[in-house]
Amino acid sequence: MSPQRPLRADAARNRARIMATAHEQITEHGAGVSMERIAAASGVAVGTLYKHFPNKTDLVNAVIAASFAPVADDAEDSLRRAGQGAPAMEELTGFLTRLMDTVAHNQAVKAAAHALNTDHAVHPAMRDLEARVTSALGQLLRAAQAQGELRTDCTVDDLYLVLSTFPTDQAPAARVRWLALVLTGLIAR
Structure with missing residues (x-):
């Protein structure tokens, strides 16, 4: 197998524009948005879109992975701060x-969040991101348990269960209240 050649400058710009537009469209409308709509909003021909992403699954997976990367960074940053006291x-x-x-x-991060710890996270980039989040959350969880703040029987799977039931369709105040109530059940007595 030969190494992949770098994209020409115009092809790289098209790919970046497609990714940015697909991110906007998927964030706003979910993964059901059509390839034609993404191509039109990107200002590229549908053929150009398919040249970069042979099918919609590839495009959606790329957008989801790119959207979820900051979440993995945040989990690791939270762990780093805990390690610093x-x-x-x-x-x-x-x-x-x-x-x-x-x-x-x-909607892209929502799709990624719901895929965590399931068979749906099959895209290699998502597997790597999931591993980063799982590792950081596991260490953060153990630190909270060692500090006597979190139930000793709480697991990362429990946190993924909480994550999968986020009331994302509720107003911000209701979401905050929901999380406070749920976390009450995880706090060490």
Whole structure:
């Protein structure tokens, strides 16, 4: 197999424009948005879109992975702050709050969040991102447990269950209240 050649400058610009537009369209309308609509909004021909992304699944997976990368960064940043002395439970709560708000406003991240820890996360980039989030959350969870703030029987799977039930269709105040109620059940007594 020969190494992949870098894209020409115009092809790279087209790909970047397609990704940006697809991100906007999927964020706003969800993964059901048509390839034709994305191509038109990108200002490229449908054939150009298919040249970069042979099928819609490839495009949606690329957008979802790109949209979810900041979530993995946030999980690792939360873990880093906890390692520097910030209370781990505060960092965990902050991460979940930010993720819930992001999921409420971004259909691409919502799709990624719902794919976590399931067979749906098959795209290699999503597997890597999921591994980063799982590792950071696991370490953050263990730190909160060691600090006596989180139930000792709480697992990363429990956090994914919380994540999968985010009330993203609710108003911000209702989402905050929901998370406070749910976290009450996870706090060590």
